[in-house]
Amino acid sequence: MKIATKSKSNYAVLAIGLVVLLIVFEIIFRVKNFLFNNWLPGFIDSSFWRNNIAGYLGFMLTILPLVLIELVLPNEKDSEDHKGGMLFWVISIQANYFIGLLSIMLIQYLNLGPVVHLSFQSLSSGLFLPPLLLNILLIVSSLLIFDFFYYWFHRLQHTVPFFWEFHKTHHSIRNLNSVVSYHHFSEELWRIPFVALPLAILIRIDAPQLAILSSFYAFYGQFIHMNSRVSLGPLRRIFADNVYHRLHHSIEKEHYNKNFAAFFPVWDQLFGTVHFPVKDEFPKVGLDDVEQPRTIKEYLFHPTPFKKKNRSFRKKN
Numbered sequence: 001m002k003i004a005t006k007s008k009s010n011y012a013v014l015a016i017g018l019v020v021l022l023i024v025f026e027i028i029f030r031v032k033n034f035l036f037n038n039w040l041p042g043f044i045d046s047s048f049w050r051n052n053i054a055g056y057l058g059f060m061l062t063i064l065p066l067v068l069i070e071l072v073l074p075n076e077k078d079s080e081d082h083k084g085g086m087l088f089w090v091i092s093i094q095a096n097y098f099i100g101l102l103s104i105m106l107i108q109y110l111n112l113g114p115v116v117h118l119s120f121q122s123l124s125s126g127l128f129l130p131p132l133l134l135n136i137l138l139i140v141s142s143l144l145i146f147d148f149f150y151y152w153f154h155r156l157q158h159t160v161p162f163f164w165e166f167h168k169t170h171h172s173i174r175n176l177n178s179v180v181s182y183h184h185f186s187e188e189l190w191r192i193p194f195v196a197l198p199l200a201i202l203i204r205i206d207a208p209q210l211a212i213l214s215s216f217y218a219f220y221g222q223f224i225h226m227n228s229r230v231s232l233g234p235l236r237r238i239f240a241d242n243v244y245h246r247l248h249h250s251i252e253k254e255h256y257n258k259n260f261a262a263f264f265p266v267w268d269q270l271f272g273t274v275h276f277p278v279k280d281e282f283p284k285v286g287l288d289d290v291e292q293p294r295t296i297k298e299y300l301f302h303p304t305p306f307k308k309k310n311r312s313f314r315k316k317n
Contacts, residue, residue: 181225
């Protein structure tokens, strides 16, 4: 983690800050586990309501430390406003619950099995690696493969006008931060054929959960949208962070169609879409001719996929 200043980067502060953030993630992860495993089952009998409440509580606990960081160390003034995000997240989380069930049902109905199945148990007996290192390698590998499919799906969203209509809701946000970073709820549907099903067919990686990595993964979608001077610093050449992803949302022309990867910039580097930020680069974001949704009605009907493509699509491409 890094605090961007005019002075030379202090790598000791970077390392300490990263450890502190990971410890905060670990504490929140344990609190979530306690609530979900001990409190909710005894309080609510219905698995439907229990899973939904778990989703909302999980999201609240996820964004709490990030919002605190944004309040203490904000970066861009226009992105300091956290209003207008929570209501749309309520809709999105509920929709994602049903879409997730649909994805699982499709995979089971089609009887999709992976071409490659890697497991900690099978590999640990044949490879001379410490168990912790092997576990980390498996988890990172699974994220790397997921990010490959996500990268190409994300590029598709910026290339095909139909898919851009759903994705533009996310890019229309002008006060982008850890809370105001919603997508249109229907966007998750398109991840099924382009991400979930290909992954189910290609590979399955089983590894024991490492709590600290699992908690960091849960935070990542909000972290890369965080409006703060806190970042991963030079580590962003390996792992995408909020400064790296900010350029993807930038209104500056030199940033158009850059930085599609969610986790690993290596995919942008390999396919020619990388733009690493320079010192103190944290541009304004949004779309010039698409208004950010402010009401439930505007949010629900923001995509217009059957109209002629608008200027925002041409601008982003």
